[in-house]
Amino acid sequence: MFEIVEARTLARGIKLFVIEAPRIARKQKPGQFVILRLDDRGERIPLTIADADATAGTVTIVVQAIGKTTMLLSMLEAGDSILDMVGPLGKPSEIENFGTAVVVSGSVGTAMAYPTARELKRAGNKVISIVGARSKDLLVLEEEVRAVSDETYVVTDDGSYGDKGLVTDKLKELVAAGQVNYVLAVGPVPMMRAVANLTAPSKIKTMVSLNSIMVDGTGMCGGCRVLVNDSSQFACVDGPEFDATQVNFEVLMQRNNMYREQERASIERLQADPEAELKRIRDSVHSHECAAEAAAVSHE
Amino acid sequence: MSNPPTKVPSHNPLPNKERVKLPRQRVPEQEPQVRAHNFQEVNLGFPEEQARQESLRCIECSKPGCIEKCPVSVDIRAVIDLILAGDYLGAASKVREDNALPAITGRVCPVDDQCESGCVLGKKGEPVGIAYLERFVADWERETGQFGSPVSAPATGKKVGLVGSGPASLACAGDLIQMGHQVHVFEALHELGGVLVYGIPEFRLPKEIVRHEIHVLQRRGVVFETNVVVGKTVTIDELMQDEGFDAMFIATGAGLPRFLKVPGEHFNGVYSANEFLTRVNLMRAYRFPEFDEPLYPCTDRDVIVVGGGNTAMDSVRSALRLGARSASIFYRRTLVEMPARKEEVHHAKDEGVHFEMLVNPVEFLGDEKGNLTAVKCIRQELGEPDDSGRRSPVPVNGSEFVTPCSVAIIAAGTSANPLIQSTTPGLATTKRGYISANEETLATSKPGVFAGGDIVTGGATVILAMGAGRKAAKSINAYLTGLVVVPN
Numbered sequence: 120m121f122e123i124v125e126a127r128t129l130a131r132g133i134k135l136f137v138i139e140a141p142r143i144a145r146k147q148k149p150g151q152f153v154i155l156r157l158d159d160r161g162e163r164i165p166l167t168i169a170d171a172d173a174t175a176g177t178v179t180i181v182v183q184a185i186g187k188t189t190m191l192l193s194m195l196e197a198g199d200s201i202l203d204m205v206g207p208l209g210k211p212s213e214i215e216n217f218g219t220a221v222v223v224s225g226s227v228g229t230a231m232a233y234p235t236a237r238e239l240k241r242a243g244n245k246v247i248s249i250v251g252a253r254s255k256d257l258l259v260l261e262e263e264v265r266a267v268s269d270e271t272y273v274v275t276d277d278g279s280y281g282d283k284g285l286v287t288d289k290l291k292e293l294v295a296a297g298q299v300n301y302v303l304a305v306g307p308v309p310m311m312r313a314v315a316n317l318t319a320p321s322k323i324k325t326m327v328s329l330n331s332i333m334v335d336g337t338g339m340c341g342g343c344r345v346l347v348n349d350s351s352q353f354a355c356v357d358g359p360e361f362d363a364t365q366v367n368f369e370v371l372m373q374r375n376n377m378y379r380e381q382e383r384a385s386i387e388r389l390q391a392d393p394e395a396e397l398k399r400i401r402d403s404v405h406s407h408e409c410a411a412e413a414a415a416v417s418h419e
Numbered sequence: 420m421s422n423p424p425t426k427v428p429s430h431n432p433l434p435n436k437e438r439v440k441l442p443r444q445r446v447p448e449q450e451p452q453v454r455a456h457n458f459q460e461v462n463l464g465f466p467e468e469q470a471r472q473e474s475l476r477c478i479e480c481s482k483p484g485c486i487e488k489c490p491v492s493v494d495i496r497a498v499i500d501l502i503l504a505g506d507y508l509g510a511a512s513k514v515r516e517d518n519a520l521p522a523i524t525g526r527v528c529p530v531d532d533q534c535e536s537g538c539v540l541g542k543k544g545e546p547v548g549i550a551y552l553e554r555f556v557a558d559w560e561r562e563t564g565q566f567g568s569p570v571s572a573p574a575t576g577k578k579v580g581l582v583g584s585g586p587a588s589l590a591c592a593g594d595l596i597q598m599g600h601q602v603h604v605f606e607a608l609h610e611l612g613g614v615l616v617y618g619i620p621e622f623r624l625p626k627e628i629v630r631h632e633i634h635v636l637q638r639r640g641v642v643f644e645t646n647v648v649v650g651k652t653v654t655i656d657e658l659m660q661d662e663g664f665d666a667m668f669i670a671t672g673a674g675l676p677r678f679l680k681v682p683g684e685h686f687n688g689v690y691s692a693n694e695f696l697t698r699v700n701l702m703r704a705y706r707f708p709e710f711d712e713p714l715y716p717c718t719d720r721d722v723i724v725v726g727g728g729n730t731a732m733d734s735v736r737s738a739l740r741l742g743a744r745s746a747s748i749f750y751r752r753t754l755v756e757m758p759a760r761k762e763e764v765h766h767a768k769d770e771g772v773h774f775e776m777l778v779n780p781v782e783f784l785g786d787e788k789g790n791l792t793a794v795k796c797i798r799q800e801l802g803e804p805d806d807s808g809r810r811s812p813v814p815v816n817g818s819e820f821v822t823p824c825s826v827a828i829i830a831a832g833t834s835a836n837p838l839i840q841s842t843t844p845g846l847a848t849t850k851r852g853y854i855s856a857n858e859e860t861l862a863t864s865k866p867g868v869f870a871g872g873d874i875v876t877g878g879a880t881v882i883l884a885m886g887a888g889r890k891a892a893k894s895i896n897a898y899l900t901g902l903v904v905v906p907n
Binding site for chain 2: 146156160161162188202204205206207334336337338341342344346351353369370373374376377378385414
């Protein structure tokens with residue numbers, strides 16, 4: 120059981136959770152993720168770690184409510200518990216002094232890119248952050264990103280905040296100026312693909328963090344396989360970060376759509392009676408807490 | 420382990436020549452047409468009377484071949500006699516002396532190659548149904564709520580960490596707790612049991628049975644911690660240095676699924692058997708939408724499974740139960756070379772599984788959305804025997820053909836998961852990346868660290884993993900009591 124010690128809404132449909140998970144907090148590094156499950160009937164979903172505090176024994180995740188599990192999770196508050204959480208999984212981001220590092224993020228991807236940007240800064244890079252969102256009310260962690268970046272550019276699709284346009288518009292300018300040594304892109308697949316296409320001709324080292332569908336997260340099932348340089352790689356253990364020029368984004372998008380109909384059906388079921396579902400997962404967690412206590416007593 | 424067969428006065432009233440005339444009891448099963456559409460257990464087990472009848476067939480050999488062929492040397496002859504004496508709890512306790520998980524092995528052991536292959540009756544007719552009898556006593560114990568609790572040795576104050584909660588670990592835990600050590604089991608997934616819950620389907624091994632066996636271990640004091648990926652969440656060195664573990668047993672299982680490395684394996688609908696079975700068994704995807712985890716639809720579609728082992732049989736029979744229009748095994752050798760248990764092959768055939776022999780996929784074909792539409796195969800013929808002693812398949816030139824299918828499940832084995840090896844300095848591995856362990860002691864190159872099961876041998880069986888668990892427990896006990904254990 121993993122207790123939520125803090126829960127707050129960052130933007131429309133995006134919520135931050137600080138969760139007690141001492142083992143994960145001790146070991147996690149930027150770029151790694153956790154897999155969680157909310158109740159006995161729940162699915163396992165991967166979420167990137169946005170921050171951690173080893174002393175307090177907590178990890179922070181930022182969640183956008185887009186599927187059944189993330190919607191349910193977003194209904195939880197401080198004091199609730201998450202039934203299962205495992206990690207840190209995946210390889211950490213590569214951190215070294217590249218020179219000038221541009222961190223491009225879209226939407227909730229900003230929360231995932233933030234810890235890596237911070238470590239890149241610590242490693243001596245000049246960090247330029249380009250933060251994108253569809254509109255102002257979907258923007259997250261702007262202050263945090265500004266605090267660890269030498270330069271920060273905010274762009275929105277609709278121009279409701281910052282520059283109007285796409286993150287790649289800004290990146291194009293920086294690349295043209297010839298001062299970029301490293302790019303990390305985290306966000307929606309079309310955005311990451313656009314970044315990959317943009318930097319490829321200039322041979323700037325570009326990494327993307329892939330969000331494939333996972334089950335166990337330890338390499339055991341192979342469901343998260345992506346085509347990298349025409350060979351199968353497992354995003355959970357070989358990634359989640361890969362060299363952008365070698366990733367087959369088309370296949371990634373197709374595989375991410377694999378369960379679209381079932382996902383839609385699950386959301387409809389949830390929306391029919393969200394309170395009942397919320398009660399069910401709280402009851403499920405409670406019954407596990409009772410069982411754990413009973414087991415502890417029987418050992419004494 | 421390897422207790423000599425106990426001399427007991429026989430409770431069998433029949434002379435041997437009468438015993439050998441008795442036919443083998445047919446175990447009741449769900450009808451094929453019914454069971455092909457549900458996930459309930461196929462084999463219903465012997466009722467008491469049938470168990471007694473089957474026990475009467477044992478001729479009590481002075482050198483029982485069955486015990487010799489059992490990887491954990493269960494005293495089968497004594498167990499059978501206790502059944503005839505009507506002492507079923509005693510029979511269960513007798514099994515438990517050597518086998519911590521009898522309700523499980525009674526269902527999944529490859530008996531054709533083990534105990535039953537050693538039965539002298541099998542030379543002229545059919546062997547005694549040993550697995551069914553083992554299952555009978557274990558189920559009797561569970562269903563009557565009784566438990567032949569073995570007495571543990573006094574506490575030693577030593578703490579042993581077990582990595583993984585599959586059959587090797589559970590068997591090891593049972594013995595170590597008996598020896599008086601503290602036992603702490605780490606599991607990466609959210610549910611305990613390893614391959615017993617993610618791999619073997621409900622219709623062959625109900626989860627309730629696994630849960631019961633684990634509960635028995637919990638009651639005896641074994642501590643289980645889920646959601647810990649050793650190698651990621653915490654390392655072996657950290658557990659030994661910071662968390663006070665005196666010894667570790669690594670039993671993390673089979674590892675990474677092997678794909679065929681042919682074009683098109685990324686298409687939606689192509690699964691590794693590991694993923695397909697994990698979704699269906701562990702995550703209960705067959706009960707979607709009541710359970711959240713989705714599965715690429717099999718209902719009214721054509722499903723092929725590539726492979727000929729138990730995992731392939733489990734996959735194809737699961738697909739059938741999910742409502743597949745057709746469910747086929749594509750195997751590159753023939754029925755004779757198939758490594759699956761005979762019972763599983765028979766069950767699959769009865770249920771309507773189609774067997775396509777001597778074929779091998781060369782490419783998967785898909786549509787513009789990335790969904791699988793067909794598989795292209797090439798026919799094979801058998802050539803010279805390979806390392807495994809089986810005749811190896813050779814492609815027949817120009818014999819390619821295309822079969823439409825919507826789901827393809829690849830059950831072509833596994834390779835070593837490097838998670839622990841790569842995070843444990845000083846832990847030697849084999850050329851193929853498995854952990855090197857001494858055959859006799861299961862000691863690794865790292866002091867105090869032992870390893871067994873599939874992570875040492877590569878993909879094998881539940882009972883072999885259990886045998887490794889027991890062997891490791893013996894060595895760990897010797898190590899903890901100051902005896903020298905031969906390192907690898």
